[in-house]
Amino acid sequence: MIISEKYFPKLQDINRAKITLNGIILQTPLQKNLNLSDEFQANVFLKREDLQIVRSYKIRGAYNKIAQLPESELEKGVVCASAGNHAQGVAYSCRLLGIDGKIYMPATTPKQKIKQVKMFGKSHVEVVLIGDTYDDAHNMALEDSKKTGMVFIHPFDDPQIIEGQATVGLEILQDTKENIDYIFIPIGGGGLAAGVGAYFKQMSPQTKIIGVEPAGAPSMQKSFDAGKVVELQKIDKFVDGAAVQKVGSLTYDVCRDVLSDIIPVPEGKICTKILELYNQDAIVIEPAGALSIAALDFYKDQIKGKNVVCIVSGSNNDITRTEEIKERSMLYEGLKHYFIVRFPQRTGALRTFVDVVLGPTDDITHFEYSKKTNREKGPALIGIEVQKPEDYKGLVKRMEENGFIYEYINEKEDLFQLLI
Incomplete structure (x- = not known):
């Protein structure tokens, strides 16, 4: 418009x-x-x-827009793009008004939202999953609107x-x-x-x-x-x-x-x-x-x-x-920490870590380790949950005092996403 x-x-x-x-x-x-x-x-x-x-x-804007379209445009149907909530509003509006709708959603949309869209629209809507982001779905919906004449229902800029x-x-x-x-x-x-x-x-x-x-x-x-x-x-x-x-x-x-x-x-x-x-x-x-x-x-x-x-x-x-x-909550609150720890490849190294390094309320929640017989030290990926954010300092101090070489990966976004 x-x-x-x-x-x-x-x-x-x-x-x-x-x-x-x-x-x-x-x-x-x-x-x-x-x-x-x-x-x-x-x-x-x-x-x-x-x-x-x-x-x-989202039903507020969607219905307000669609209900005011002229009959000639309603007959052609509507099309939209949405990560979920706008899609449900449009789907329900189509059902209430008895018109057809086509809804483009990112392929990454949670299944629950996709199911809800289909439930609210019933036989009046077709759901198309495409792309990784809302913007990918948006572009395809616009293209469809130009080809078919269906009215594009924008999720916000109208x-x-x-x-x-x-x-x-x-x-x-x-x-x-x-x-x-x-x-x-x-x-x-x-x-x-x-x-x-x-x-x-x-x-x-x-x-x-x-x-x-x-x-x-x-x-x-x-x-x-x-x-x-x-x-x-x-x-x-x-x-x-x-x-x-x-x-x-x-x-x-x-x-x-x-x-x-x-x-x-x-x-x-x-x-x-x-x-x-x-x-x-x-x-x-x-x-x-x-x-x-x-x-x-x-x-x-x-x-x-x-x-x-x-x-x-x-x-x-x-x-x-x-x-x-x-x-995500525990990482933000400082209650969960991930390390790559290089263990000496000797009997009892892990027991030392558990008995000496971990505090009384610390808990190992993630552990991956492969022993390499041709190396002196073997890396392990360890996730540790603490009870209070301040417990982190004591954990790190005990690792250093007992000679454990480590790399903290919470703040290394690319490495964290790759490993966790």
Whole structure:
């Protein structure tokens, strides 16, 4: 869509989107979270978009866009690209409106999300898995749209998508009588941040609007730094719902006007928060859904005593990722360490390591060793879990005191990815 003048979401269009979505979406709860409120000495409210019909906010923008297409375009069907949540929103919209849809998803998309897309769309959608990133799927969907005439439904860079997502902000202000001091909004392509941010800027101008990105895919922050939209050449795809190489041009312009700050959150920190929310509150969320809450630690001094809203954007997590989530959390928290240790090839060397080097609460969780009879020393790959981050120093000190030559590989990204 070509916009003749600089686009900024209007209140009348956001209100119209809310009317369009009546009876289609849930008005998800705004809940005060006692654990987070106690931890940060603030009033922390969670906007629970993880409880939405398709378990993310994406149905708002998708349905708002598709429902307003003219009949002549609906007859041709729609096509989109998505890492999962937008795909589910489009699929469910196609089913509700009785139209055909074709959905391109990266081949790396968790199986759970693929299954959900098919479930929500039923016979109305076709799923095509292609490429390694969202951008690969995006390019193929655009090509298909040109060939077939199907309308391309952009996941974020479209006015009606942005206005649909903005209804999250409308509901937040409807559901609280409190003045909101801070709102934390996850950013992938920027549709949610642009929509909610624009609504708050007009209706609650005193609120500080904080965007939150995964540190491994800070596409909006890098664009802000460059003063224009830039494309990242390499991203960490772990936070698949927000791992975008290039934000939208519309969303970039709006976010420049409305965001007070952008916080990049390390993926390991996000994993820690996912586990905490599950263990403490029985809330199951995906990595992108935990972004806004994980950012609170970086604003703990500013939000003390304030009213704070975090948008929990989605809960489409694949249970098979649990072990990776635990691993990333422990690495980030300094509780798991990997070494290449060169053992003297003599009887009892390993026993010495276990008896003398390991502390009383240290645990070997990974061990690979091949004895080489023609060498004096044999390398072993060892993963060690400690109870407290400070236990690491004692572990390293005992290795050095007992003559064990080692290489620490946690911080050597290429070697770590190859071996672990």
